[in-house]
Amino acid sequence: GAVVSQHPSRVICKSGTSVKIECRSLDFQATTMFWYRQFPKKSLMLMATSNEGSKATYEQGVEKDKFLINHASLTLSTLTVTSAHPEDSSFYICSARLASSPYEQYFGPGTRLTVT
Amino acid sequence: SQELEQSPQSLIVQEGKNLTINCTSSKTLYGLYWYKQKYGEGLIFLMMLQKGGEEKSHEKITAKLDEKKQQSSLHITASQPSHAGIYLCGADGETNDYKLSFGAGTTVTVRA
Numbered sequence: 001g002a003v004v005s006q007h008p009s010r011v012i013c014k015s016g017t018s019v020k021i022e023c024r025s026l027d028f029q030a031t032t033m034f035w036y037r038q039f040p041k042k043s044l045m046l047m048a049t050s051n052e053g054s055k056a057t058y059e060q061g062v063e064k065d066k067f068l069i070n071h072a073s074l075t076l077s078t079l080t081v082t083s084a085h086p087e088d089s090s091f092y093i094c095s096a097r098l099a100s101s102p103y104e105q106y107f108g109p110g111t112r113l114t115v116t
Numbered sequence: 117s118q119e120l121e122q123s124p125q126s127l128i129v130q131e132g133k134n135l136t137i138n139c140t141s142s143k144t145l146y147g148l149y150w151y152k153q154k155y156g157e158g159l160i161f162l163m164m165l166q167k168g169g170e171e172k173s174h175e176k177i178t179a180k181l182d183e184k185k186q187q188s189s190l191h192i193t194a195s196q197p198s199h200a201g202i203y204l205c206g207a208d209g210e211t212n213d214y215k216l217s218f219g220a221g222t223t224v225t226v227r228a
Contacts, residue, residue: 091156105161
């Protein structure tokens with residue numbers, strides 16, 4: 001199947017700083033990528049839909065100014081957590097949808113963010 | 117929004133035994149996905165079902181979508197340690213925007 005990578009896999013940052021997470025589709029073009037957040041032993045919560053060349057669409061309750069999403073190319077989307085706080089600590093997972101087969105959605109390995 | 121309820125929340129099975137996980141939706145399922153996740157890792161796609169009554173199998177894993185398209189089951193035959201992990205069901209909303217809602221997951225432990 002298609003491969004999606006995320007970088008970094010783990011990051012620790014101090015409160016008040018910003019951290020960027022990258023999501024890349026390695027062997028296919030993804031016009032749409034999704035960002036999810038997962039709390040321990042909880043399900044994935046969709047945060048936003050990232051469309052190449054346009055503004056991201058955020059789910060209700062997700063602060064767009066805090067979670068900045070940029071989809072600069074057909075293979076790269078970035079999530080920047082701005083002015084991070086300890087409550088932002090979580091596991092962030094991205095997924096990418098195949099433009100040629102929209103029902104197929106592949107997930108990245110996730111990024112563990114810890115804010116101290 | 118669509119809500120998915122998975123049962124059981126967790127289960128322990130002896131190696132070689134069968135197991136079944138259920139996923140029930142509050143609304144009609146237009147696309148039902150099964151994923152496997154190891155703790156702290158990404159999701160591995162297992163199967164996708166769309167049509168009522170559909171059944172798909174891959175190796176020892178079989179997934180079914182009931183006729184009314186509001187429930188799906190995942191069945192593992194003769195479980196092995198490699199089947200241990202968290203199984204998540206995900207569903208497409210009726211708006212066809214490919215946004216997935218997920219169940220809370222079922223943690224499977226396989227004992228040797």
